[in-house]
Amino acid sequence: MMTLRSIKLVALIVLSYFSCGTPKESNAVKQKTQTVTATPYTPPKEPLPPPTPKEVAPIEETPKTLSLLFIGDFMGHMDQINAAYNKTTKTYEYDACFSKIKPILSDADVTIGNIEVTLGVKPYSGYPQFSSPPSYAAAIKNAGVDVLTTANNHSCDKRKKGVERTIKILDSLGIGHTGTFINTEEKTKNPAYVIEKNGFKIAMINYTYGTNEIKPTPPNVVNYLDKATIKKDVDLVNATIKPDEIIAFVHWGYQYKDLPNKAQKEMFAYFKSLGINIVIGAHPHVLQPMEWQKPTSETPNETLVVYSLGNFVSHQRTFPRDGGAVFKLTLEKDSANSKKIKIKDADYFLTWVHEPIVNGKKEYYVLPADAYTKKREYFNLEKDYAKMMRFITHARNLMGTHNKNVEEYTE
Ligand SMILES: [Zn+2]
Numbered sequence: 001m002m003t004l005r006s007i008k009l010v011a012l013i014v015l016s017y018f019s020c021g022t023p024k025e026s027n028a029v030k031q032k033t034q035t036v037t038a039t040p041y042t043p044p045k046e047p048l049p050p051p052t053p054k055e056v057a058p059i060e061e062t063p064k065t066l067s068l069l070f071i072g073d074f075m076g077h078m079d080q081i082n083a084a085y086n087k088t089t090k091t092y093e094y095d096a097c098f099s100k101i102k103p104i105l106s107d108a109d110v111t112i113g114n115i116e117v118t119l120g121v122k123p124y125s126g127y128p129q130f131s132s133p134p135s136y137a138a139a140i141k142n143a144g145v146d147v148l149t150t151a152n153n154h155s156c157d158k159r160k161k162g163v164e165r166t167i168k169i170l171d172s173l174g175i176g177h178t179g180t181f182i183n184t185e186e187k188t189k190n191p192a193y194v195i196e197k198n199g200f201k202i203a204m205i206n207y208t209y210g211t212n213e214i215k216p217t218p219p220n221v222v223n224y225l226d227k228a229t230i231k232k233d234v235d236l237v238n239a240t241i242k243p244d245e246i247i248a249f250v251h252w253g254y255q256y257k258d259l260p261n262k263a264q265k266e267m268f269a270y271f272k273s274l275g276i277n278i279v280i281g282a283h284p285h286v287l288q289p290m291e292w293q294k295p296t297s298e299t300p301n302e303t304l305v306v307y308s309l310g311n312f313v314s315h316q317r318t319f320p321r322d323g324g325a326v327f328k329l330t331l332e333k334d335s336a337n338s339k340k341i342k343i344k345d346a347d348y349f350l351t352w353v354h355e356p357i358v359n360g361k362k363e364y365y366v367l368p369a370d371a372y373t374k375k376r377e378y379f380n381l382e383k384d385y386a387k388m389m390r391f392i393t394h395a396r397n398l399m400g401t402h403n404k405n406v407e408e409y410t411e
């Protein structure tokens with residue numbers, strides 16, 4: 001039991017404790033007390049609703065497919081240049097030529113063709129040394145073409161001026177290009193045309209078997225279909241660009257032959273040995289087969305070759321040089337971050353060049369061939385319709401017999 005004496009002692013200790021504190025410490029205690037009492041807890045009036053799945057922002061998915069459209073040779077014969085000339089305005093107008101095929105050319109993420117003329121060197125000329133007005137390239141772009149390859153047997157037709165003016169005109173029009181270069185430094189900087197779209201990074205390289213015995217004038221560079229050159233370029237592209245895939249567009253083969261030659265097959269094998277599994281060809285002025293080798297347990301790498309797309313537009317009227325094909329390739333990725341690309345679809349679309357006389361003047365129209373099989377009344381001359389049908393029949397037989405896993409598509 002606590003005695004009176006012990007109560008007094010406790011009271012004395014308590015008092016002395018408070019008197020020993022500095023004024024500051026006393027204040028701190030006061031302040032502390034005030035702070036605590038100034039923030040009473042007040043519960044929310046209504047409880048927050050739990051998050052619902054709808055309120056979570058969807059994750060932006062990068063598209064996993066990329067469609068590429070490849071077109072054969074854009075030739076520029078004198079008849080085409082004359083047909084484009086407008087005497088009233090004194091200008092060259094090519095837009096009409098592509099008016100009927102434009103929806104097809106625009107129906108891909110990226111459209112790529114081969115321009116087999118030099119641009120802008122006057123006087124304009126057809127075969128054998130081509131030079132077309134810059135408006136030709138402008139119309140090609142208006143038709144939906146994004147990229148033009150420039151390495152072909154006519155690259156050096158107008159020597160240094162032709163090589164350089166072609167590059168400058170394509171640059172000024174905002175058309176992508178590869179195959180010829182002003183000099184080695186330019187080629188080293190951009191050894192490929194790079195397509196970066198939908199999360200894909202594709203490098204396009206372009207080579208020609210030759211330039212009709214006219215060598216490029218230094219310092220110009222034309223990419224020749226030479227194994228050592230290709231190997232060096234591919235190593236550079238892989239080291240500097242690091243693409244998901246390299247696609248080669250090559251100018252090769254015998255003219256007017258329906259089937260590829262030994263050199264084409266060997267060169268395709270060489271590209272494959274470098275890891276380039278997609279090769280698109282042109283130059284023979286006629287169609288040659290398309291082969292999509294799907295992956296198997298023995299050959300896990302799928303490969304694809306189009307030996308020749310034929311003429312897209314030209315004044316070559318001899319069967320079967322009067323038509324060509326566009327080739328549609330759809331690539332697929334498992335995810336946006338993946339470097340592994342698969343071929344989703346590979347199909348071709350037939351085109352035919354119509355040369356009617358309209359109001360006393362020759363015109364050029366690239367037609368979507370299949371659609372015009374049902375428009376017989378469109379043709380003023382029955383023989384033109386018959387000619388188109390002959391081209392289509394031949395192309396379907398050839399592709400039907402020799403193509404592997406590549407079928408025709410229509411509008
Ligand atoms: Zn050619």
